[in-house]
Amino acid sequence: MADEALASTGVTLRPAGAQDAVAGVRPRWVALPESTEEVAALLRVAAERDLAVVPVGGGTKLDWGPPPERCDLLVDLCCLSEVVEHVAGDLVLRVQAGITLETLRDRLAIAGQELALDVPVPGTTVGGLLATALAGPRRFRYGTARDLLIGITVVLADGTVARSGGKVVKNVAGYDLGKLFTGSYGTLGVITEANFRLHPLPPERRWVTAEYGTDVRRGRELRREFPVDPGPLLQELAASQAEPTAIELDWADSGDVYTLSVLVEGAAAEERAEAVRAIMTGAELGDKPPAWWGRLPEHVTLAEIRVPPGVAGQAVREVAGADLPGRRLRGSAGAGVFHLGLRDGAGVTGIRARLAPLGGRVTVLAGPDGGADRWGPIGALGLMRRVKERFDPDRRMSPGRFAGGI
Amino acid sequence: MIATLAQRLKAVLPDQAVITDPVRLRTYECDGLTYHRATPGVVVLPESAEEIAAVVRLCQEFQVPFVARGSGTGLSGGALPRSDGVLIVTSRMRRILDIDLPNRRAVVEPGVTNLAITEAVRDAGYYYAPDPSSQQICSIGGNVAENSGGAHCLKYGFTVNHVLALELVTPDGDIVELTELDDGYDLLGAFIGSEGTLGIATKITVRLSRAPETVTTLLAAFATIEGGGTAVSSIIGAGIVPAAIEMMDALAIEAAEAAVRCEYPAGAGAVLIVELDGPTAEVARQFAAVERICREAGSFEIRVAASAEERAAIWRGRKSAFAAVGRISPAYIVQDGVVPRTALPEVLAGIDRLQEEFGIRVANVFHAGDGNLHPLVLFDDAEPGQGERAETVSGRILDLCIEHGGSITGEHGVGVDKSRYMPRMFTDDDLATMQLVRCAFDPGYLSNPGKIFPTPRLCGEVPRVRKGPHPHEAELF
Ligand SMILES: Cc1cc2nc3c(=O)[nH]c(=O)nc-3n(C[C@H](O)[C@H](O)[C@H](O)COP(=O)(O)OP(=O)(O)OC[C@H]3O[C@@H](n4cnc5c(N)ncnc54)[C@H](O)[C@@H]3O)c2cc1C
Secondary structure: OHHHHHHOOOOEEEEOOHHHOEOOEOOOEEEEOOOHHHHHHHHHHHHHOOOOEEEEOOOOOOOEOOOOOOOOEEEEHHHOOOEEEEEHHHOEEEEEOOOEHHHHHHHHHHOOEEOOOOOOOOOOEHHHHHHHOOOOOOHHHHOOHHHHEEEEEEEEOOOOEEEEEOOOOOOOOOOOHHHHHOOOOOOOEEEEEEEEEOEEOOOOEEEEEEEEEOOOOOOOOOOOOOOOOOHHHHHHHHOOOOOOOEEEEEEOOOOOEEEEEEEEEOOOHHHHHHHHHHHOOOOEEEOOOOOOOOOOOOOOEEEEEEOOHHHHHHHHHHHHHOOOOOOEEEEEOOOOEEEEEEOOHHHHHHHHHHHHHHOOEEEEEEOOOOOOOOOOOOOOHHHHHHHHHHHOOOOOEOOOOOHHHO | OHHHHHHHHHHHOOHHHEEOOHHHHHOOOOOOOOOOOOOOOEEEOOOOHHHHHHHHHHHHHHOOOEEEEOOOOOOOOOOOOOOOOEEEEOOOOOOEEEEEOOOOEEEEOOOOEHHHHHHHHHHHOEEOOOOOOOOOOOEHHHHHHHOOOOOOHHHHOOHHHOEEEEEEEOOOOOEEEEEOOOOOOOHHHHHOOOOOOOOEEEEEEEEOEEOOOEEEEEEEEEOOHHHHHHHHHHHHHOOOOOOEEEEEEHHHHHHHHHHHOOOOOOOOOEEEEEEEEEOHHHHHHHHHHHHHHHHHOOOOEEEEOOOHHHHHHHHHHHHOHHHHHHHOOOEEEEOOOEOOHHHHHHHHHHHHHHHHHHOOEEEEEEEHHHOEEEEEEEEOOOOOOHHHHHHHHHHHHHHHHHHOOOEOOOOOOOOOOOHHHHHHHOOHHHHHHHHHHHHHHOOOOOEOOOOOOOOOOOOOOOOOOOOOOOOOHHHOO
């Protein structure tokens, strides 16, 4: 019996309840491993018994994405949440995958350091962040998780434990499995540990924020002087030698005013923020972010828009021009990545068609897709399938949770 | 067989793009690591992705291995050819296809040199950030294959952080695009640093960075290497991330002096080069701190570059270091180990002990900020036994790096040269798992075989799906 085999691993197990459902699919068991070895033991049993496995971190995005084709065992990484090693002098960190970014932030702050990644959804774990490749405002300066990840430990479908990278920032020995597992949605194996490069906490932070009218509904008088297309201003901000860390746009209500907020951090932040304010007409300078900063827009359906940064302004205009009831747009305008909250998935196909000529991508992250392909076209899907076939030939790791049935 | 293949190659490429003349073949027998040599079976000089795809498909048909080569400056034997195979050289693919400043990117062919990108956009106030010391010659395709770094990667990262998309010819001969815009597995990231074993990059989209408002370069001389090391730790500890922190020891300084008369302060046991860049106000504050830290750590002379010329003068000694040791030694081995920064003092002491034990001199040049050492192990190849002793010292240095939690290579790659050290750093399972990626891209094991991994994993057939057909099998191929 699978029950007994799972129990024989010694890992804490409980029967799954309705609250454990993955996008509506209810598993049979939930396991709570406390080490990489325990995860390996579970996956060996799963391989013997042909059980489909879905790893879960904070459980904040379990209702995201398509449902798994089947799910027997949920591997909950909540108890795999230790800081394994933090050598402040080396600015490197090794953690277990189940630790939340908030916990990590508090721990590192004591040493005057940080992992320069934002927390997109409260409760997000390191493993969940890697698996979904979600990033927040500071991607403009620091890149995303894959840019700060220097080593990874994973357990494959057959229970094999594999590591790549290490705990030094500069290292080109062997293939980088960390990259491969970034954005893998649990379909290649279970991430159990990750090593990151850290940064010193910036001594100062300043936000420069201004509201701008949009060019939709010209009938009403606008409150500020504004460029019709945010594009030129975004260009100027991105090229600014004040070196902002983030350039965010919020247009999360149905009104005709959007907000741009720019983060400047590090030494001499105040002076540099003043230089940014000189570019942004009527902007205010403060040491607190606007309330919406780094949060996903309210949504039933949540889509991510990614465009080359030079056409971010145009993308905003395309969204403005599209018929998208209940539209809320927010995101890293400087980097060309936005999140779009919708009342349903009905407008996805349309907005995808509008952004395609700009080289843009639209992915449905959560909620009903309105009949649209959640992922849209992926040029390397054929190669991704081949990778999947090698790593998980029996299709037991989160089957169906990623594009093209992967 | 190679002769037949060469004939077929001439059908898909212009005649002069297929080299079979033994004398000309010999010019491609090694890369920057000259002690590994092999004459390639045949060399091709394609001009487009389609031509490369046609060559690769012929290699598949003949089941003959192929190796890509850019400028041949690699230092791990990655571009070492196969006498039973085809060497695909990208030197005729040197066009910059697009410079797109609004999107802060450029699209280039793989044979374009690293520096050519910066030169093309410098006047507009931009540059391409990764800056290997070989940047005047090395190709961007080679940089992608090696995930090359440079002195400034401490702050700005490596090639992988600056490449936004790639077109590649897969080992099957298909042309595929990998882009950061795609959802799913980061295959772009996995390809970068794969040393030509997953296919050939034929078009590369790189990020262009805004040139910083201010660059300040400082040279600090210390009586001992420990003094320099203390300064490095204190700078990092103060929360400063300089663009670069480079260190050279007395022997490396002596060599640089002999080669390029860099005129570093006399009597220095170590020099530190610290470069800060960014917004003027930020740099000014950090610079004052760095200067104070260096003095407190015992620096007896500090020079600050007041002009671009003076900056170049400070860098000249450092950038020439590899070639310069040729002035003080008939032969040398360059190592590329990495250690956690906090382990630097211990590892340097360990290298000192090795010098004594084996009677071999080691000149130390390193990217101190990220713990990437380039020990230059000096020897006289005319003296019997010295080469072997140097080789032993070199291997022991890598052991030291691994013992301290570091890596056998920070930027030069594994190639053929260091593949035998991989099992010291990784378990069999680690290496077997990495090779699953290889099996996905190159199940026939024809793309630069024999590099990176000491023992190839047999891929076998694509594993059969146990339960019914793949739901999307139909649209697979
Ligand atoms: C004096 C000197 C200083 C150096 N300094 C640095 C430094 O500071 N930092 C650093 O990182 N490196 C440095 N190097 C090493 C070397 O220059 C880099 O590894 C460089 O990226 C190699 O580029 P290349 O065009 O010469 O590649 P090659 O030597 O021709 O090839 C290197 C590898 O790339 C593969 N390859 C080449 N083109 C392609 C392609 N289009 N697609 C797929 N694979 C391909 C080859 O098969 C091979 O495995 C230095 C070398 C020298 C000689």
